[in-house]
Amino acid sequence: VTKKLLVLPGDGIGPEIMHEVARVVAWMSRTRGIVFDISEDLVGGASLAVHGVPIRDEVIAAAKAADAVLFGSVGDPKWASAGFDRRPEIAILKLRQELGLFANLRPAKVFDALVDSSTLKPEVVAGLDIMIVRETVGGIYFGEPRGIETLPDGTKRGINTEVYTTAEIERVARVAFDLARQRGNRVCSVEKCNVMESGLLWKEVVTDLHAREYADVELSHMLADNCAMQMVRNPRQFDVIVTGNLFGDLLSDLASMLTGSLGMLPSATLGAVDAAGRRPALYEPIHGSAPDIAGKGIANPLAQILSFSMLLRYSFAMEAEAALIEKAVANVLASGLRTADIMSPGMAPVSTAVMGEAVVRELDKL
Amino acid sequence: VTKKLLVLPGDGIGPEIMHEVARVVAWMSRTRGIVFDISEDLVGGASLAVHGVPIRDEVIAAAKAADAVLFGSVGDPKWASAGFDRRPEIAILKLRQELGLFANLRPAKVFDALVDSSTLKPEVVAGLDIMIVRETVGGIYFGEPRGIETLPDGTKRGINTEVYTTAEIERVARVAFDLARQRGNRVCSVEKCNVMESGLLWKEVVTDLHAREYADVELSHMLADNCAMQMVRNPRQFDVIVTGNLFGDLLSDLASMLTGSLGMLPSATLGAVDAAGRRPALYEPIHGSAPDIAGKGIANPLAQILSFSMLLRYSFAMEAEAALIEKAVANVLASGLRTADIMSPGMAPVSTAVMGEAVVRELDKL
Numbered sequence: 001v002t003k004k005l006l007v008l009p010g011d012g013i014g015p016e017i018m019h020e021v022a023r024v025v026a027w028m029s030r031t032r033g034i035v036f037d038i039s040e041d042l043v044g045g046a047s048l049a050v051h052g053v054p055i056r057d058e059v060i061a062a063a064k065a066a067d068a069v070l071f072g073s074v075g076d077p078k079w080a081s082a083g084f085d086r087r088p089e090i091a092i093l094k095l096r097q098e099l100g101l102f103a104n105l106r107p108a109k110v111f112d113a114l115v116d117s118s119t120l121k122p123e124v125v126a127g128l129d130i131m132i133v134r135e136t137v138g139g140i141y142f143g144e145p146r147g148i149e150t151l152p153d154g155t156k157r158g159i160n161t162e163v164y165t166t167a168e169i170e171r172v173a174r175v176a177f178d179l180a181r182q183r184g185n186r187v188c189s190v191e192k193c194n195v196m197e198s199g200l201l202w203k204e205v206v207t208d209l210h211a212r213e214y215a216d217v218e219l220s221h222m223l224a225d226n227c228a229m230q231m232v233r234n235p236r237q238f239d240v241i242v243t244g245n246l247f248g249d250l251l252s253d254l255a256s257m258l259t260g261s262l263g264m265l266p267s268a269t270l271g272a273v274d275a276a277g278r279r280p281a282l283y284e285p286i287h288g289s290a291p292d293i294a295g296k297g298i299a300n301p302l303a304q305i306l307s308f309s310m311l312l313r314y315s316f317a318m319e320a321e322a323a324l325i326e327k328a329v330a331n332v333l334a335s336g337l338r339t340a341d342i343m344s345p346g347m348a349p350v351s352t353a354v355m356g357e358a359v360v361r362e363l364d365k366l
Numbered sequence: 367v368t369k370k371l372l373v374l375p376g377d378g379i380g381p382e383i384m385h386e387v388a389r390v391v392a393w394m395s396r397t398r399g400i401v402f403d404i405s406e407d408l409v410g411g412a413s414l415a416v417h418g419v420p421i422r423d424e425v426i427a428a429a430k431a432a433d434a435v436l437f438g439s440v441g442d443p444k445w446a447s448a449g450f451d452r453r454p455e456i457a458i459l460k461l462r463q464e465l466g467l468f469a470n471l472r473p474a475k476v477f478d479a480l481v482d483s484s485t486l487k488p489e490v491v492a493g494l495d496i497m498i499v500r501e502t503v504g505g506i507y508f509g510e511p512r513g514i515e516t517l518p519d520g521t522k523r524g525i526n527t528e529v530y531t532t533a534e535i536e537r538v539a540r541v542a543f544d545l546a547r548q549r550g551n552r553v554c555s556v557e558k559c560n561v562m563e564s565g566l567l568w569k570e571v572v573t574d575l576h577a578r579e580y581a582d583v584e585l586s587h588m589l590a591d592n593c594a595m596q597m598v599r600n601p602r603q604f605d606v607i608v609t610g611n612l613f614g615d616l617l618s619d620l621a622s623m624l625t626g627s628l629g630m631l632p633s634a635t636l637g638a639v640d641a642a643g644r645r646p647a648l649y650e651p652i653h654g655s656a657p658d659i660a661g662k663g664i665a666n667p668l669a670q671i672l673s674f675s676m677l678l679r680y681s682f683a684m685e686a687e688a689a690l691i692e693k694a695v696a697n698v699l700a701s702g703l704r705t706a707d708i709m710s711p712g713m714a715p716v717s718t719a720v721m722g723e724a725v726v727r728e729l730d731k732l
C-alpha cells in the first residue's frame with residue numbers, strides 16, 4: 001500500500017536538512033519496495049512570505065489526509081515583530097491542535113560516540129536515555145480566557161489559562177505507561193501540585209489510572225522545579241517522564257541539552273487512533289530553524305533523518321527499517337564523521353550533504 | 367537602633383541549621399554592638415502539628431512588624447496527603463503574599479573551592495555568578511479563577527490562571543535593572559511570548575521600562591525553554607535574569623543545581639519600600655527541609671548563614687558585615703572543611719555544629 005507523506009521543510013535549515021532525508025526515503029523505496037506518495041508544502045516564515053499566513057487551511061487538510069507528516073522547523077527572525085497572529089510558530093501549534101497531536105515523544109539520548117559533547121561530565125551522562133512524553137494540545141498553550149486587556153488607567157493585564165481535564169491527562173498518561181512497558185518500565189509524572197490545582201488533578205488522575213490499569217509499571221511523582229534540578233544532578237535516574245505542555249516544553253529542552261547534541265535528536269507527536277485505525281502523527285527534529293547557519297550547507301541532518309526513522313516505527317510499525325536507519329547513523333558517527341555542531345576539538349567538520357550521503361552509503365552496507 | 371528579626375526555622379533541617387546562624391548573630395552583637403531583638407515561631411509542618419495550620423495570623427503579623435524575617439525551610443512528607451489547604455508550603459506562599467514580597471533574589475554562584483561539586487564540567491561553570499530575580503506574588507501561583515471542578519459526566523477539570531499587570535512586571539524589572547547596575551550591567555528577561563499573551567505583555571513592559579529609565583543597562587530577551595537550554599549549554603553568558611513566578615521557580619532551581627552545591631546558596635525576597643522607608647524582606651536558603659537527613663546533625667548550615675549575610679546587606683545596608691560573613695565562609699571552605707553534601711571523594715565530612723563553629727572562629731580572625 002502507498003504511504004502518504006506530507007513533507008513540510010519550513011524555515012532556516014529546514015529545507016537543506018530535509019533534502020538529505022529525501023536520500024534516505026529514496027533508499028527505502030529502492031531497496032525495500034516501499035511506495036511513498038510524497039507531497040511538500042510551505043509552513044512558518046516561508047508560508048508567511050508567500051501566502052501571508054504561517055500555514056494555509058489546504059496544508060492542514062493535506063496533513064489530515066496524510067499517513068504522517070515530516071516536519072522541519074519554523075521560526076525566522078524576520079517575523080519576530082510581526083505580531084502574535086503572524087508568528088511562524090503558529091504553523092506547528094495549529095498542526096498539533098487541528099490534528100489532535102496530544103502526545104509529544106521526545107527522546108533525550110546520549111550517543112556513545114558523542115558523550116564528550118555534553119557540558120556535563122561523561123560519567124553523569126554516559127548511556128543517558130530518557131523519553132519525555134509531553135502533552136501538546138492542552139494546558140496553558142490553548143486555555144481560554146487569554147489575551148491582553150487594557151485597564152481603566154491605561155495600563156495592561158496579560159492573561160493565560162492552564163486547563164487540564166481528566167480525559168486529557170489520562171490519554172497522555174496512557175501513552176507514557178505504554179512506552180514505559182517497552183523500555184525501563186518506570187514513569188515519573190511531573191507537575192506543581194503544591195501550588196497549582198491543575199497539577200493536583202494531574203497527579204490524582206495519573207495515580208488512579210496507574211492503579212487501575214498499569215500497576216505493573218513503577219510510578220513516581222516529582223515537582224517540576226525538583227525535576228529540573230534532578231535532570232542536572234542525576235539525569236540517569238529517569239526512564240519515561242510524563243508532563244503537561246508548558247513544563248514539557250522547558251524540561252524536554254533541558255533534557256535534550258544534557259546530551260550536548262541537539263542536532264541528533266528527533267521527536268514524534270501522536271494523536272488518537274481513529275475508528276478506521278488511523279493515527280495522525282508528525283515527526284520533527286527537536287532543534288530549531290537555526291537561521292544563523294541556514295543556507296550554508298553545514299547543518300546536521302541526522303535529527304531529521306532520525307525523525308524519519310521514528311516515522312517508520314510509529315506510523316508504519318516498520319521496526320526493522322527504523323532500526324536500520326539508527327544503526328546507519330550510529331556507524332557513521334563511529335567512523336568519525338561529524339558536522340560542525342557535534343565536532344570535538346581537532347576534528348574536521350563535514351557538510352550537510354556529505355553526512356546525508358554517508359548515511360545512505362552505510363545503509364547500502366547493512 | 368534595635369533590629370527586629372523574626373526567625374522561622376520551619377521543618378526538617380531548618381531548626382538545626384538555624385541554630386548555627388544564632389552563633390553568627392551572637393558574634394555580630396558581641397563584636398559590633400548590633401542590638402538584635404529576636405523572636406522565633408513555628409511554620410510549616412511544625413506549625414501544623416501544634417496549631418493545625420501551616421502559619422498563624424499572629425506569625426504573619428509578627429513578620430510584618432519585624433525589620434526582616436529569617437526563614438528556614440518548610441515541607442514534611444508527613445503532610446504530603448493532608449490536602450491542598452494543609453500543605454506546609456502555604457507558610458511561605460502566605461508570607462510572600464501578605465508581606466508583598468514580590469522580588470525573589472536567587473544568586474547561583476560557584477565557589478572556587480567547590481567547582482568540582484558540579485555535574486557540569488569545571489571549565490563550563492568555574493566563576494559562574496548568575497542573579498535570578500523571580501517575581502513571587504503574581505502569575506499562576508495566585509491568579510484567579512483556580513480550582514478543580516467536576517464536569518457533568520463526573521470527570522474533572524483543573525484550572526489555574528496566569529495573570530500579570532504592567533505594574534507587577536515593572537516593579538520586579540526595576541529590581542533586576544537596579545541590581546544589574548551593581549554587577550555586570552546585563553539583564554536577560556525570560557518568558558514564552560511566542561505562546562502566551564502574558565509573556566508578550568511581560569516582554570513589552572520590560573522593553574518600555576528599559577528604554578525609558580535603564581537604557582544604560584544591556585537588555586536581552588529569551589524564551590523560557592531556550593533559557594533552560596542555555597543554562598546547561600553556557601551558563602556564564604548570564605548576569606541578571608528576570609522572570610515570572612513559575613518560570614523563575616524552575617529556572618532558579620536549575621541554575622542552583624549547576625553550582626553543584628545547593629547547601630551553599632541563600633536567597634532574599636523583597637517587598638516594596640513603604641512611606642516610612644521600611645521594606646519587608648525575607649531571607650531563606652534555597653535548599654529545602656531535607657527530611658531524610660533531619661536531626662542527624664550533618665546538614666550544611668552555610669546557605670542559612672549566607673542568608674543572614676544577605677539580610678545584613680539588603681535590610682540594614684551593612685555591606686561590610688555582610689562581606690565579612692562571606693569572607694569567613696570562603697576561608698572555611700578554602701581550609702578544606704566540608705559537610706557531607708559538598709564533600710569530594712576522599713574527604714572527611716564535618717558536622718553541622720563544627721561547620722558553624724568554624725565560621726565563627728574564622729570571623730574572630732578577620
Ligand SMILES: CC(C)[C@H](C(=O)O)[C@@H](O)C(=O)O
Nearest residue numbers: 089090092093249560561591
Ligand atoms: C515553536 C514553539 C511554539 C514550540 C513550543 O513552545 O511548543 C517549541 O518550543 C517546541 O517545543 O516545539
Ligand SMILES: CC(C)[C@H](C(=O)O)[C@@H](O)C(=O)O
Nearest residue numbers: 194195225455456458459615
Ligand atoms: C515551597 C514552594 C511553594 C516554593 C515555590 O514553588 O515557590 C519553592 O519551590 C520555592 O521555590 O520557593
